[in-house]
Amino acid sequence: MPELPPGVDVLWGRREPAKRGPRPNLSVEQIVDAAIDIASTEGLGPLSMNRVAEKLGKSAMSLYRYVRSKDELLQLMTDVSALKAAPPEPDESLGWRPNLERWAYALVGLYRSHNWVLHVPLGPTPPIGPGQLTWLDRALACLRRTQLPAEVQIGVVMLLLTFIRGQVRMTQEINLEAVDLGSGQPTYGEMVRMVVDKERLPDLARLVDDGVFDGPDTGITEQEFDLEVQFGFMMIFDGIERLIAAHEEEQ
Structure with missing residues (x-):
């Protein structure tokens, strides 16, 4: 055995x-x-x-x-x-989207309150402990009443997990870098203006001219982080909604 x-x-x-x-x-x-x-x-x-x-x-x-x-x-x-930061239980009176959104925001909170977790190597095998499997189970419970095949349900959860881990870790690293750089260093916007060539990188140069990268490099604020997460979730959940609707039409 x-x-x-x-x-x-x-x-x-x-x-x-x-x-x-x-x-x-x-x-x-x-x-x-x-x-x-x-x-x-x-x-x-x-x-x-x-x-x-x-x-x-x-x-x-x-x-x-x-x-x-x-x-x-x-x-x-x-x-x-x-395991200690238990995921929210699905509310049977709500649809899949509100429940899965609650789960996703709870996972954001877990990673932000335990910011060291995202710097632990994933290891040779997928997560298989009771804590992480409980989070996976509760996410799948949110999708229980949809018509999505099992492999698509796993794909949906993995998409959310990848986005959340990436967004939280990127914010952590940018804010840490902003602290380490301190004052006297050129901002990212200033450096981009130095190197972006309109002939070689025309579309990026257009954003530079629009001032998209201007401003002090003071890291990502709480408000900016919340807006970025909200935007990402809106794109992802709108896509999942269309996917579920397409599968329901096929039934």
């Missing part, structure tokens, strides 16, 4: 406890909670098994009895954070 990959077995409570060694005086939950606290306050950079052990007042070696590696710890942290 195949075995679950390391880390996944812990998430689903299927790892056999060690039979030898000192009596357990920690738990996986304590280790993961301490690691999440470090990542939330300091970022992923300072996170290490040693740093987590220091926070817990334990030796680093004692942690390996519960968590085998930093990669496994990151996997646990990501799924636990998703």
Whole structure:
């Protein structure tokens, strides 16, 4: 019988406890909670098994009895954070769109409140922990009463997930870069004006002349982020709506 990959077995409570060694005086939950606290306050950079052990007042070696590696710890942290920020349950009195919109905005909130999550490598296998699968299940529940085939439903959810992850991470990185650059550096608009040639890049030059890229490089404000997310969701959900209508007409 195949075995679950390391880390996944812990998430689903299927790892056999060690039979030898000192009596357990920690738990996986304590280790993961301490690691999440470090990542939330300091970022992923300072996170290490040693740093987590220091926070817990334990030796680093004692942690390996519960968590085998930093990669496994990151996997646990990501799924636990998703599990604690439970997705909204679909409201049966509403249609698929309001329910899926609630789900999508809730996921935006999860990634923004745990901004370290998007910097954790995805790993060799798709997400399979209980937290992330719960989010997937609730999104599919929003589409339950549509006529979309199962593979299209998965495609819809993956489209939303890709957009949300990309939008939130891009905003994080742009704002971080804006802080690092500080004052005295040319703005993006100024640099674009220096390099864009009307003969070589005519359509981009038209936007430059219209002042689309002008303004200080102070990052993306909350209002700008909200507008960008709203615009993206409007485009995506309008497309899903047309897709659902087309499938209903075929029935």
